[in-house]
Amino acid sequence: MQSLNKLSDDQGSSWADHWQPLLDFFFQPSCSHTLALIRIFTGSMIAYIHLVWMLDLAAFMGPHALIDNAFWHALHREQVLDAKWTYLALIDSMPLIWTHEIMAMVAGLLLALGFKTRLVSILAWFLTLMTVHRMTGMLFGLDQIVIMLSMYLCIGRSGDSWSVDAWLHRRSTGPLEMAQASWSNTFATRWIQLHLCVIYLFGGIGKMRGDMWWDGSAMWYSAAAYEYQSWDLTWIGYSPMFASILTHMTVFWELGYCALIWPKWTRPMMLGIALLVHSGIAIFLGMITFGFMMMVANLAFVSPKLLFNGSMFFSKVSRER
């Protein structure tokens, strides 16, 4: 920013005036409560994801995997040469694979707890990325969102609030220094927000290409997919009008998200619809983990101040009880 101001002074024009809103957007210091909440949920989900891999680990990795290392190499090195590198595609030793998965799960738990947050956030992201690259053919939206959130958590100071680190720091020096605002929190939060806008924009454009999202039947056919169904949603078929409104609302909400999430007066509405859509995916379409993590990602649009005040309110209420 100093260099930009200097440039402005030199030229006698208002370069800085042009740049300042952008610099404020990315670098105005903010508190860590939003990132801290995202950290808790993302770390817990990372631990859970690795726990589930471990339930049937021999089928997913190692010499007897459903997609073995030979096929993995054929796919990523022979047919096309891509950049999906992971050391897990080079090892067949089950003890080493178990070690990797246990480490990743522990890193996720420590991230959720906020212990040595900077180190474990990088570790949890990296170890999960290595697993994700190895698990070709078994991934879905959940993995995309978890990798995205854990990557941006490496940038911010999410351990400054609601963490073991903050508690330890408070014990030694008091709360003030630890709770200070930082530009890296804003920078990380902005990237989660922008990334989410890209996801919804292209999600919406993709749906616009399908005729079922136009003729209003997509919601019915999503509900009628037995493989996805967890709770019966076929009752929406009794009201084609309702099903059609839900279909169109989903498409236009996804398309409009990248614009309407920014103004303060439309943001609550967009977040409210996000809550409805993703809880619907979680409850009815059997993707509890994915639906939940999309809601967590949307927390990036909730201000740290609001979350802090909310937590204060709840702790006050619980103390009074």
Add this chain to the structure above:
Amino acid sequence: MQVVLLLIGSLHMLGLLAEPLRFFSRSEVAVAPDFELIAETMQTYSQWLYLDHGYFFFAPNPGPGRLIRCSVQPEPESDDLSSSQGLQIQAEPPAETTLPDKQNQRPRLLYHRYLMLAEFYNSRFAPSQISAESRKDPEFAARWAQDFDMYKRLQASMMKSLKHKLGPSSITLGRLERSLPTPYMVLNEKVQLNDPRLLDVLPESFPDPTVQELPAEKLKEPDAKPQ
């Protein structure tokens, strides 16, 4: 430092946009050269960071369910006794399971991993034969040969894994497709979503690739009726 971070951020944004732009700008006849250039430039970055997605959730339309049918025929431990005594042991019908399996794969995330595997398996399918007409196009034929080889290798990998899990057995993999019922079928005809009638076995090869299409004028003849 902020300027440097903004420049890095701009490149990162390009990395985020590269794959969806390429994905959406691809048609059956061409790929937009500008988006292809961006995607090629950024692909190492976006692939390694696992940012290379099209974000095609339930798009362009919700599609049918794709499953893997797994037929398992246990190998007899020894057939010496039956052959020496002249007995004819009737082979038991193979046990059949499907992947994914809602009843046995829990929690839901584990089931979903297998669901994705079934989708992947189906997406890698290449028919065992192509028509004589298609063989005349060397580029198409080469691509098919490569795809078919990959499909066979995937099958081999999965069968090896299943054999290890299930013990000595003869395993055959097949592809199933569950069609999506209309509201009328479910609400009026009371068809269940897991009704076996909605499940089709998909062929590993197209009906008869050697059969040539009849010339157009032949089809117009009034007596050209199906046999």
